[in-house]
Amino acid sequence: MNKKYQNVNNLKVSDELLSFVNDELLKETSISPEKFWQGFDNIVHELSPLNKKLIEKREILQKKIDDWHIKNRGAEIKIEEYKKFLKEIDYLKDEGSDFKIETSNVDDEITQIAGPQLVVPIMNARYTLNAANARWVSLYDSLYGTNIIESEEGGSERYDPNRGQEVIKYVREFFDKFIPIQGTSWKNITALKIINKELVILKDDYEYKLKDKSKFVGHRGDANKPEAVIIKNNNLHFEIIINPKAFSAAHDIAGISDVIAESAVSTICDNEDSVAAVDAEDKVACYRNWLGLMKGNLKIQFEKNGKNLERKLNPDRSYISKEGIGSKLHGRSLLLIRNVGHLMTNSSIILKDGNEVPEGIMDAFLTTACALHDLKKKRNSRKGSVYIVKPKMHGPEETKFTDLIFSKVEELLGLERYTCKIGIMDEERRTSANLKECIRTLKNRVFFINTGFLDRTGDEMHTSMEAGPMIKKGEMKSSKWISAYENNNVDIGLKCGFSGKAQIGKGMWAMPDKMKEMIDEKINHLKAGANCAWVPSPTAASLHALHYHQINIFDEQKKIQDREQAKINDLLEIPIADRPNWSVDEINSEISNSAQTLLGYVVRWIDQGVGCSKVPDINNVGLMEDRATLRISSQHIANWVHHGVTTKIQVLEIMKQMAKIVDKQNENDKNYKKMSDNYEKSIAFKTACDLIFKGKEQPSGYTEPLLHLNRILKKSNQN
16 A cells, blocks of 8 residues: 655644545634644653553553462462562552542533443444434334344244234333333323323323322423324333334234333443454545544434435434423433554654654544534533543553543543543543542543453453463353452442443443343443443344333432442453363364454454354354454463463464465455455464464454554555
8 A cells, every 4th residue: 555645743644534624623623723733742652652551551460460370380379479579570550539520511422321332443433323323213113133032033034923913912021010001001092182281191091190100201292192102211212103004003002003112321432342444445445434423413424224315413302291292302422432542653643753743632632623623603502511431451550541642632622621532431440440540630521431351351361371271261250350350340330320320331241142141231231330331233122221220220320329349359360260170172162263264354444344243152042243343262272372271273273274264264255355365375274373373463453454564565465
């Protein structure tokens, strides 16, 4: 790829990025291109050396930890000695006095409304629009199209009236439990109307009221024959759509044709783990979509089933309140933007010393500059804030550096201090072990903390690589450190005053086709104290939203505040296998599972630039894979090779076998290039192998350096 650059002050800026910033991003703002680039030039040259020192500190600490484990290999790890060592090297900080976060001007979607959080690759405009519009999703469609309702027609295009009746029954039974009618059941009703500011429910000429009348908030259409009735429970809404002529209401005596659930209350538009953005062309695609969201004019045309369709952002939803006043409900999800972490650099901008720009610094300035357009209109954030999720920070020095970056962003863009709010991804070991002090450095900005089990496990394995062979991946979730990690995140968040002020989040449901299992299991995230949790699709959002009707999370958090806090000793327990006596078949089976999903993900990343996708596992169960899942798989095999549980030759042989399986699974993809035709020439296969065999040397076990390097190589070969 021949990149062209323009000299701008002390910077070389790629043509694509320069024209986007000057001609699109800064248009209709008070910031001129000259002012922006002059300020950015000065600030990036001030911040880049600090960024570099922080990355170097990661490497220094890792070397010291490696040496300590090598020196103590074979001996039992005594936790007090280990903690003392971690404090001596400045890995573990002394915990300071108690405090409460002071973040202000935070939207209700963060502070008051507990609900699902979507994560979507910002690079894909269609997916992004779907996610933004997933604030409201048909509960009927979501139930009908998933395995929650069991019938033979589940995957059929032909409508099954019996299945439709099961959907209606499911919703009515749910309403009976959480929005009950005094004296009768939702299953028996014949009509709904509004009389004297109250919802009146009819059954055989008898009139009934809701047990809790405050749950009715308004309607659309005529009060005697409403088109929709709006219900509110635990700060989340349902719209009961009444249309007797609709196909879906044919067997419904009350004429209810659908129930629309308020679903994805917030959405993370992701520049990081779910995208494959490696150069200026890719980064501009990401920034342009985010700009369209912030301006409110993002739209896309596409073809589906032979029809040309257009997708754009949904308007707010109008209704008449029970007081008879015209009102609106927010039509779309509150949009957050995830920047990249501190590690990677990008060739979009070259600094005066010839080095690439730190990508996280570039993201900070450009994604916030895009949000200037929303700060004028206040359509996304009514409170006038910009919500940035910052991943992969290691400890309080790095969270403090993030505060410095955004202070500089605000100065250049003329924003009030603390306009930029920061979400802390608690996914690195040094952050979870020092979480309270990390939050302290951002106490005026933090709006969110979130656990990331997979990245956190990947970092656990890399940090303790020399300690010994790790337990099997499937055993990680039941190990002592993981429960301490998950509980500690909630404990610290509540102690720092997050309840009613900020989000405490939990991770992704990774099986988008298994919604019944999600309904059974993901309620545990609420019981654990999380007021938001990640879902992979609008359908999953609407179904997970039901959990927030079942549990009032703020009441739950009050109960949790009284429990004993998670212990740092448990958090630091290393998940090494105690004298493992696994059979060859067990070892090969474990490696095969990791190798197959690893290859399935990497081949799409490298060859097609797909950063997140549903990858079938070895049993053909579709799993949402991103760089976090890749990190844990590659680090786990690397650890077993390093400790002689397996050999490089064995792993390479398994990789070749799994490549054939992955090729077979993708045979219907016309854009797919087989790896097994020529292993030596497949950049994707080589990358997957490098992630394992060079995994020990990768900074923090991250996969980005090798993925980016080889994706750029692949793009060069394609041009």
